[in-house]
Amino acid sequence: MANNKKSPTQVEDTGHVWDGIRELNNPCPRWWLNSLYLSGLIVIAYFVLYPSLPLVNDSTKGLLGWTQIGEYKEDLAKVEARRAPFEDKLSAMSVEEILADQEMLNYSIGSSKVLYGDNCAACHGTGGAPAEGAGYPNLTDDDWLYGGTVHDVALSIAKGRAGNMPAHEKLLKTEEVDQLVQFVIDSSNGVANEAGLALYNAKGCFACHGADAKGIKQMGSANLTDKIWRFSGEEDQIRKTILHGVNDATDPATRVAVMPQWSEKMAIILEARAYAIADGDDPSEIDWADELDGTEAERLTETEIKKLAVYVHQFGGGL
Ligand code: HEC
Numbered sequence: 481m482a483n484n485k486k487s488p489t490q491v492e493d494t495g496h497v498w499d500g501i502r503e504l505n506n507p508c509p510r511w512w513l514n515s516l517y518l519s520g521l522i523v524i525a526y527f528v529l530y531p532s533l534p535l536v537n538d539s540t541k542g543l544l545g546w547t548q549i550g551e552y553k554e555d556l557a558k559v560e561a562r563r564a565p566f567e568d569k570l571s572a573m574s575v576e577e578i579l580a581d582q583e584m585l586n587y588s589i590g591s592s593k594v595l596y597g598d599n600c601a602a603c604h605g606t607g608g609a610p611a612e613g614a615g616y617p618n619l620t621d622d623d624w625l626y627g628g629t630v631h632d633v634a635l636s637i638a639k640g641r642a643g644n645m646p647a648h649e650k651l652l653k654t655e656e657v658d659q660l661v662q663f664v665i666d667s668s669n670g671v672a673n674e675a676g677l678a679l680y681n682a683k684g685c686f687a688c689h690g691a692d693a694k695g696i697k698q699m700g701s702a703n704l705t706d707k708i709w710r711f712s713g714e715e716d717q718i719r720k721t722i723l724h725g726v727n728d729a730t731d732p733a734t735r736v737a738v739m740p741q742w743s744e745k746m747a748i749i750l751e752a753r754a755y756a757i758a759d760g761d762d763p764s765e766i767d768w769a770d771e772l773d774g775t776e777a778e779r780l781t782e783t784e785i786k787k788l789a790v791y792v793h794q795f796g797g798g799l
Pocket residue numbers: 596599600601602603604615616617619623624625626627633636637641642643644700736737738739740742788792
């Protein structure tokens with residue numbers, strides 16, 4: 481502390497007096513002045529060590545050569561180094577193997593959240609449940625258009641999907657449409673409707689939805705016998721699907737249901753492997769140079785699709 485232990489009469493004043501109170505001219509405390517000088521020194525040190533003076537297109541570099549982007553890149557490199565062993569291991573694994581390996585499964589799920597948020601949530605909703613009536617399939621129920629094995633899910637993502645149901649407006653009489661709507665409602669409630677079933681078969685619905693009306697996964701045709709609706713269980717909405725179909729380019733009122741393709745390359749790989757296994761061949765002997773010509777479009781990498789497939793499979797996987 482400076483001289484402020486002196487009695488007020490010993491201290492010089494500024495000459496200002498208000499109502500008999502003199503304004504004293506005490507010097508600033510020493511500790512205060514020292515901190516001021518020290519902060520000045522720190523400013524100079526920073527000024528010299530770090531980028532400081534803005535120039536026209538750039539700034540002075542500073543002796544340490546530090547940059548914000550450099551620090552970010554170093555941090556990123558550290559994260560990538562930690563991930564690298566997992567990423568390498570993933571690239572050699574099939575989706576079924578990932579599902580069976582708890583550590584790799586946890587890693588895949590952890591790193592899929594952002595991938596899913598960036599690429600899928602806009603249509604399928606965060607967490608896999610889209611907004612009511614938005615026209616996108618719910619990924620959290622156990623009802624899959626194209627199959628719910630992890631392989632089916634990976635193929636849906638890689639290949640993209642677009643169900644096809646022709647508009648029936650010109651093919652059916654009004655009473656027939658009414659009867660089919662009733663048949664679909666009855667089927668979902670487990671109520672037998674013989675006349676409706678006969679019409680369902682006569683009008684060719686069975687060719688896509690199956691003789692049991694449970695849907696055929698190769699076509700992505702909806703199961704008509706459960707209470708999980710692809711579009712809606714409302715009578716007028718069922719009528720709309722029958723009249724205008726799905727993705728029928730000849731009908732402007734058709735429902736549009738298109739899942740974008742995320743990797744043509746991965747779709748070819750998954751399908752070729754599945755065919756080889758179905759034929760009793762060893763998939764490791766597939767000649768990829770024959771299957772792939774290097775021009776296949778890829779919006780997500782193979783590893784990204786594998787991660788997303790196990791992630792989505794966890795929402796509501798099954799057969
Ligand atoms: C532009 C909207 C859109 C985006 C983005 C999108 N999807 Fe889809 N997805 C759809 C539609 C529409 C369908 C249903 C296609 C049909 O009805 O034939 C679908 C179907 C699916 C299916 C098959 C569901 C079943 O029941 O078999 C899966 C799995 C799927 N999407 C996962 C994803 C994942 C993972 C992503 C992100 C990489 C994604 N989707 C991005 C619109 C989208």
